[in-house]
Amino acid sequence: MGTRHNTRTRTDVTMFRKILIxxxxxxxxxxxxxxxxxxxxxxxxxxxxxxxxxxxxxxxxHICIGPGPSGKSYLNIPNIISAALISGADAIHPGYGFLSxxxxxxxxxxxxxxxxIGPPASVMSIMGxxxxxxxxMAEMGLPTLPGTPVLRTLSEAIEAAQEIGFPLMLxxxxxxxxxxxxxxxxxxxxxxxxxVAQNEVREAFHDDGLYLECYLERARHIEIQVLxxxxxxxxxLGERNCSCQRRNQKLxxxxxxxxxxxxxxxxxxxxxxxxxxxxxxxxxxxxxxxxDEDNHYYFMEMNTRLQVEHPVTELVTSxxxxxxxxxxxxxxxxxxxxxxxxxxxxxxECRITAEDAELDFRPQTGTIERYLPxxxxxxxxxxxxxxxxxxxxHYDSLLAKLIVWSETREAAIARMQRALDEFIIEGIVTTIPxxxxxxxxxGFIRGETxxxxxxxxxxxxxxxxxx
Numbered sequence: 364m365g366t367r368h369n370t371r372t373r374t375d376v377t378m379f380r381k382i383l384i385x386x387x388x389x390x391x392x393x394x395x396x397x398x399x400x401x402x403x404x405x406x407x408x409x410x411x412x413x414x415x416x417x418x419x420x421x422x423x424x425h426i427c428i429g430p431g432p433s434g435k436s437y438l439n440i441p442n443i444i445s446a447a448l449i450s451g452a453d454a455i456h457p458g459y460g461f462l463s464x465x466x467x468x469x470x471x472x473x474x475x476x477x478x479x480i481g482p483p484a485s486v487m488s489i490m491g492x493x494x495x496x497x498x499x500m501a502e503m504g505l506p507t508l509p510g511t512p513v514l515r516t517l518s519e520a521i522e523a524a525q526e527i528g529f530p531l532m533l534x535x536x537x538x539x540x541x542x543x544x545x546x547x548x549x550x551x552x553x554x555x556x557x558x559v560a561q562n563e564v565r566e567a568f569h570d571d572g573l574y575l576e577c578y579l580e581r582a583r584h585i586e587i588q589v590l591x592x593x594x595x596x597x598x599x600l601g602e603r604n605c606s607c608q609r610r611n612q613k614l615x616x617x618x619x620x621x622x623x624x625x626x627x628x629x630x631x632x633x634x635x636x637x638x639x640x641x642x643x644x645x646x647x648x649x650x651x652x653x654x655d656e657d658n659h660y661y662f663m664e665m666n667t668r669l670q671v672e673h674p675v676t677e678l679v680t681s682x683x684x685x686x687x688x689x690x691x692x693x694x695x696x697x698x699x700x701x702x703x704x705x706x707x708x709x710x711x712e713c714r715i716t717a718e719d720a721e722l723d724f725r726p727q728t729g730t731i732e733r734y735l736p737x738x739x740x741x742x743x744x745x746x747x748x749x750x751x752x753x754x755x756x757h758y759d760s761l762l763a764k765l766i767v768w769s770e771t772r773e774a775a776i777a778r779m780q781r782a783l784d785e786f787i788i789e790g791i792v793t794t795i796p797x798x799x800x801x802x803x804x805x806g807f808i809r810g811e812t813x814x815x816x817x818x819x820x821x822x823x824x825x826x827x828x829x830x
Contacts (some may be wrong), residue, residue, distance in 0.1 A: 566640030621810030732790030
């Protein structure tokens, strides 16, 4: 274990002795920075592959928890708990991905008297199962699309599909990240697609449960950010439009949505916060909805953690969501009130990944030879990159999040175009060229995006899907 001497001045109440960060990359660095500003020492639990990473260099302490593969490190619960106990941490921030929505991990933290910076395991369990979450939120008054219980056999799935009708969506009951999600347009394709999806989720989540849901054409993906403290006081911080997706993976997010009427924004936000308060939810969370062309909205699922795209919400509400997470976990009352939350300007986030869009987004690895992030007013870059950094092959391909803010959406688009033109990452192929094309697409500029938009615009965006 390595330790760095900490000489900074404490500018906030130290609610925890130390916080161990059970994650890597840009989100680990994001939490380290929040801890430093709050005067809380941070410990980064890292794999051997991340030994030279920027989070390891900037955390107050670091401790290796295993080899490069995530199953032996960032998903290794005994090693992470041991690291927390050995280092004297009294709280763990899971970031997103990895163990951030793992109920067993949250329960074990509680058993050894370490605070899990997230919701209670009991509520996480309900909302982590997408079928249970749909049923629960329906009981709380949120509309949902026609769907099924968890299905585990092909025969029951075929029977259920015939009742719902085609086209329909296949989705994993557990897990996330787009795994197991399939659009099935014709009955003739159902058996093959169901088998492939079930094998995928069994391998990814050790759970082969799937469910079916009615498919919406040209739907927008809208999500609502919520915060609830341990006393049940809560707020929503508006919505994010996450409709620019490829294979159910988000590529660009913005806040507010360019297509959501003010009255619908208000209704969705208030219903979302009331629903999570009613089930005893605590800490930060995100409710995801599909909105059709007639502005009817339907609850899909809830992410019981911080989202990758949280910076756009931070910029339009002037709220530090990571600090709020930490304060809530420490037992402090939420100092925000709904009437005091104001939405100002427009924010856009581009996910810059180590992928080649011209080769069907094929993942890339290699060494960063030159790195020069953009700057200027209203530009934020969340990244763990530096010149000489080697991108390991074991993890998600996210390299950086480029976020801009401006007074209007038109100005934010222009600022993002300028920032993308300035962004230099050499030594590895990235999705910067793809985003440059997307920001100039007429449909995107008009705000006419939906979940199948990227697929339908593939040719104009330079995406080659058959290589």
